[in-house]
Amino acid sequence: MNKLNTENTVAALLFVYLLIYPFISSEYNIMNMSYFLAMIFLSLSLSLIWGYSGIFSFGQTAFFGVGGYAYAIISMNFNNPNLTLLSFILAILIAGAFAWILGYFMFYGGVNDVFVGLITLCVTLVLATFMAQTAGSQWKIGDVLLGGDNGINNIPSLTFGSVTLYGTNLYYVILIVLIVIYILLRKFGSSKFGYSLIAVRENRERSQMFGYNIPFLQTLVFSLGGVLAGLSGVFYAIWGNYMSPSSMAISAAALPVVLVAAAGRKNVTAAVIFSLIYYMFAQYLSVTGTEYAFVILGFVLLIAILLVPQGIIVTIFNLIDRYVFKKS
Amino acid sequence: MGELFSFLYQFLDSFAFLILAAIGLAIIFGMMGIINLAHGEFIMLGAYITTFCAVSGVPLPIAILLGAIGVGIFGLIIDRIIIRHLYHRPLDSVVATWGISLIMTQGFLILWGPTLQGTSTPLGSFKIDGTSYSYYRMLLVVIAIGLLIFMYWLFMHTKFGLISRATMQNAEIASSLGVNTKRINSLTFMIGSMFAGLAGGLYAPTMSITPNFGNAFLVESFVTVLVGGANPLIGTVVSGSALGVVNSTLSFLFGTFYGRMGLLVVAILFIRVWPSGFSGLIEKKLMRVK
Numbered sequence: 001m002n003k004l005n006t007e008n009t010v011a012a013l014l015f016v017y018l019l020i021y022p023f024i025s026s027e028y029n030i031m032n033m034s035y036f037l038a039m040i041f042l043s044l045s046l047s048l049i050w051g052y053s054g055i056f057s058f059g060q061t062a063f064f065g066v067g068g069y070a071y072a073i074i075s076m077n078f079n080n081p082n083l084t085l086l087s088f089i090l091a092i093l094i095a096g097a098f099a100w101i102l103g104y105f106m107f108y109g110g111v112n113d114v115f116v117g118l119i120t121l122c123v124t125l126v127l128a129t130f131m132a133q134t135a136g137s138q139w140k141i142g143d144v145l146l147g148g149d150n151g152i153n154n155i156p157s158l159t160f161g162s163v164t165l166y167g168t169n170l171y172y173v174i175l176i177v178l179i180v181i182y183i184l185l186r187k188f189g190s191s192k193f194g195y196s197l198i199a200v201r202e203n204r205e206r207s208q209m210f211g212y213n214i215p216f217l218q219t220l221v222f223s224l225g226g227v228l229a230g231l232s233g234v235f236y237a238i239w240g241n242y243m244s245p246s247s248m249a250i251s252a253a254a255l256p257v258v259l260v261a262a263a264g265r266k267n268v269t270a271a272v273i274f275s276l277i278y279y280m281f282a283q284y285l286s287v288t289g290t291e292y293a294f295v296i297l298g299f300v301l302l303i304a305i306l307l308v309p310q311g312i313i314v315t316i317f318n319l320i321d322r323y324v325f326k327k328s
Numbered sequence: 329m330g331e332l333f334s335f336l337y338q339f340l341d342s343f344a345f346l347i348l349a350a351i352g353l354a355i356i357f358g359m360m361g362i363i364n365l366a367h368g369e370f371i372m373l374g375a376y377i378t379t380f381c382a383v384s385g386v387p388l389p390i391a392i393l394l395g396a397i398g399v400g401i402f403g404l405i406i407d408r409i410i411i412r413h414l415y416h417r418p419l420d421s422v423v424a425t426w427g428i429s430l431i432m433t434q435g436f437l438i439l440w441g442p443t444l445q446g447t448s449t450p451l452g453s454f455k456i457d458g459t460s461y462s463y464y465r466m467l468l469v470v471i472a473i474g475l476l477i478f479m480y481w482l483f484m485h486t487k488f489g490l491i492s493r494a495t496m497q498n499a500e501i502a503s504s505l506g507v508n509t510k511r512i513n514s515l516t517f518m519i520g521s522m523f524a525g526l527a528g529g530l531y532a533p534t535m536s537i538t539p540n541f542g543n544a545f546l547v548e549s550f551v552t553v554l555v556g557g558a559n560p561l562i563g564t565v566v567s568g569s570a571l572g573v574v575n576s577t578l579s580f581l582f583g584t585f586y587g588r589m590g591l592l593v594v595a596i597l598f599i600r601v602w603p604s605g606f607s608g609l610i611e612k613k614l615m616r617v618k
Contacts, residue, residue, distance in 0.1 A: 056419050109600035114363045118550045126592050261423050298431035305424045
């Protein structure tokens with residue numbers, strides 16, 4: 001970790017910049033940046049399960065949605081600002097539990113590789129269609145109407161004691177959680193659990209011969225990924241006080257895959273940087289108004305897969321490493 | 329009598345839908361081990377070509393054929409440019425085809441707007457006990473069964489079928505015996521694309537033509553291939569029938585949305601118990617007899 005190379009330098013500079021960002025920017029920009037940071041967790045969750053563990057999932061947005069909706073439903077049913085923290089934790093656990101159940105059925109059933117992608121995609125699509133048709137008063141959990149395509153509005157903000165999180169407060173909470181999780185993920189890559197996941201990724205049969213419990217490891221890391229994606233969803237719901245099915249729809253489900261694949265799936269720093277760049281770029285595009293965003297994304301993805309299968313950011317890292325830090 | 333026929337009609341309808349939606353995907357997956365995530369968009373392309381032709385005065389059957397051929401050629405081009413670099417990286421091929429599907433959906437939206445003037449469903453309808461049924465949908469069932477027979481003939485009784493089955497079983501030995509496996513793979517991808525285009529063309533008169541046309545087929549086709557397993561012939565037939573029963577029963581009792589949900593739940597449970605799908609199950613049974 002304390003080696004001087006491009007990845008660490010860039011990450012350190014980036015986080016320092018993000019820490020002082022509120023002092024050099026307007027309130028509006030801080031709000032946007034909070035949203036970008038919240039969405040980075042989604043990319044990180046895919047980087048964890050796809051990059052480290054070789055499980056290819058289209059379903060991260062499903063857990064994102066489950067997390068966001070769970071927070072909305074629980075906190076609005078409590079209807080008590082003091083219990084928002086509890087709702088926050090419960091929502092993340094529900095997202096993790098959902099991922100665990102899905103993972104149990106897939107990995108203990110011996111489903112792997114491409115089929116995991118298909119099942120998770122189908123689950124995401126069905127969940128999004130299901131939530132989209134929940135308009136009407138018969139669809140409610142407790143006192144909360146699910147609201148169909150319009151989603152749920154007025155989701156309470158997170159509250160610690162007398163402090164309600166919004167604006168700069170919320171920004172710093174999200175940023176600090178992001179930094180902690182980033183460092184944990186970096187450490188995780190060189191921990192015992194991390195190594196066994198890499199072994200599973202590289203060769204399942206051989207790892208099984210060595211006595212690793214493959215389905216258990218896969219289910220565990222899949223549900224950790226679900227927790228991270230759920231965290232992203234909860235932050236999103238808190239940030240906008242709003243949750244809707246379109247955040248799980250097929251175009252949303254595409255994004256993490258594109259971002260992580262194009263950035264370099266085995267590198268969390270690359271995922272953070274590329275996601276941040278993308279969301280800023282997308283913000284710029286949506287301000288200037290263009291319909292070409294998905295076409296551009298698709299081409300970026302194709303070019304990345306065909307020409308730089310390692311990932312764009314990772315390739316840049318390696319180049320700078322070679323010429324600036326004189327490493328091979 | 330009316331109830332019974334209504335159920336039978338629904339079953340045949342969803343059977344035909346599942347078979348037609350899945351067959352192209354199943355061929356490509358079974359032969360090459362590649363999942364074409366742009367399958368839905370290939371179907372959409374077929375529907376667009378068919379609609380364009382039909383609107384400009386080409387008779388519908390020929391328009392549908394043109395749709396199939398057009399998508400076949402498109403598939404060949406995509407294979408030459410992109411897929412052939414990814415034959416040995418199945419996961420990357422999933423991501424790449426996902427990129428293709430993004431470009432196609434959004435590209436069609438930009439080029440032709442959110443909907444296209446469609447053609448009406450031909451052949452009219454008949455009535456039993458006051459409920460009307462479409463002749464065209466019954467024709468689709470006949471076509472689906474015809475396609476399965478054609479596939480059986482193509483893969484079991486032609487030289488191409490023999491060579492492609494050899495490639496599927498062991499590509500290295502096949503190529504050392506002088507088979508050009510790359511060409512077989514390209515041809516397979518083209519045939520799979522053609523079947524996708526055909527499905528699009530066949531369903532074009534029955535649905536509204538939008539850039540998201542393929543989404544209606546996506547879950548159904550993936551689930552059918554998932555439950556069917558690696559063998560495109562046995563797998564598709566058996567899983568199409570079994571899922572057709574599930575889908576039509578649930579749709580009949582609770583509505584179409586639950587039919588779709590039920591498909592997915594059944595597929596996940598099924599895969600949990602028999603991971604290699606119906607074709608794995610049946611092949612195992614056959615091996616035991618020998």
